[in-house]
Amino acid sequence: MSTAMVRAEGVRKQFGGLEVLKGIDLSVERGQVCCLLGPSGSGKSTFLRCINHLEKVDGGRLTVDGDLVGYRQQGSRLYELREREVAARRRDIGMVFQRFNLFPHMTAVENVTEAPVRVGGVSRSEALEQAHALLARVGLGDRSGHYPAQLSGGQQQRVAIARALAMRPKLMLFDEPTSALDPELVGEVLDVMRQLAADGMTMVVVTHEIGFAREAGDTAVFMDEGVVVEAGDPRRVLADPEQERTRAFLSKVL
């Protein structure tokens, strides 16, 4: 059995007649940070959403920690998982969204305790204790009673990271976590993500922050038009790309 946390073999996905992923091959080892780069429409966000089954894979194999995403294999047949089984798999995978998607009717600390209490079966007092520790870890120990609307974009995204961490995931997915932020707020979110990477979390990050990919990434994957164009050590891929398409993209964003 492979030790990869995420392994994709020929993953395909289409919306209507439009093929968005045309056979993605990729693997992310335990404890690694994998940054997905590429122009918009290249399929990198769709691939990320496939990893926790927010989008259904149409073809190929996609496994997380050895388990097939969304299906159970018996012999030569794939059985679609039930709601309960899908939900159980998702508990182990944290996700951070471009638009934060905090629950606006709950305070920061309620956002963080909601899933552990309702899904994880953790007692309220234990969840509260953990939530305060997590909020302190992302530098928001003094904002736990604030509603999302009372926080800046950068603060909201840090609460969202704390919320995802509260389920003690083995894998964290980041979908353009800094794209909706004002430029001066990007740094505080990236700092938290760097810390998380340093602590050994396995992370898949869709981003346009080339600097982050170069410093914190273990692999950089450049995608375009639904295929992986180039992948490897970020210092090599980003400094001296082999493919013309990668070079053209980097010349535009750098």
Place this chain on the structure above:
Amino acid sequence: MPVTKTPAALRSDEERHVQEQPEIVPVRNHGRWLGATASVLALAGLVGSLAKNDNLRWDVVGDHLFADLVFDGLATTLWLTAAAMLLGLGLGTLVAVMRLSPSPVLCGLANLFVWVFRGTPLLVQIIFWGYAAALYSQVKIGIPFTDVTFFQADTNSLLTPAVAALLALGLNEAAYASEIVRAGIQSVDPGQAEAAHSLGMRPALTMRRIVLPQAMRVIIPPMGNETINMLKMTALVSVISAHDLMSNIQAVYAQNYQVIPMLVVASLWYLALVTLLGIPQAWLERRYGRGTTGAGHTSPLRRLLGGAAGPRSAPGAKNDKERSR
């Protein structure tokens, strides 16, 4: 050598500046004043003519305003309103969820329900339920196309006028409420459900904990309207003598022929109840407005007195530029 001003010179500069600030003269809205005066005069004339009109018979109004029969009717009107709204909201939420279901059968059935109960006049539905015994003299619940029966009763003993009224009002309300609830659910950003799913929450829990509480903000104002409408629409069930306020008022004026004074009695009570209904609505709106700045946070009294209807002051709210570290 640079020219420096003495403190005294500075002060006189400031004073001159203050004096130069011109006085602001507000615009006089003569048209607005004229309109207001004319309206008040017209209203005063109407009230005066009503007060002097002997046909209004305020003594009859006074005699019946607190009569037992009126209170009995009020009690029926109130429980009928509450029960019909509960039935409507419960069934309406179910129909709304069915309509949003991926199953074409459930969605189609929900559409059919709304089409029938929203598409026929309420008065027709009330009379229909009142005379349902003419269609089915017996009510049987069992397994269709077999002789297995769990429950059987005479329609007339089951469908009393009050039960018929409740069914008619409740089913009709469910059709309207389902549309309001559906709009509420659809107003919530799909990203909210995705975030809940990504945390391992199942669809039912997501609906209950994340989507519906946010949908409430959109649902409550129109449902408040529906409740007020329902209170008044209960008057329609007087056609099947359900002993609500209006039925009882009609029974009185059928005997004493004091139609107008009795209608004044009814109107005063309906007005009073509608006014009271505004209180729980305002409370609910504030309750479900948590986390959103602005609407629903200033009490009506404060709005009238101060006019300070600005959003609740929130540290750092909407201020993306603020940096915390």
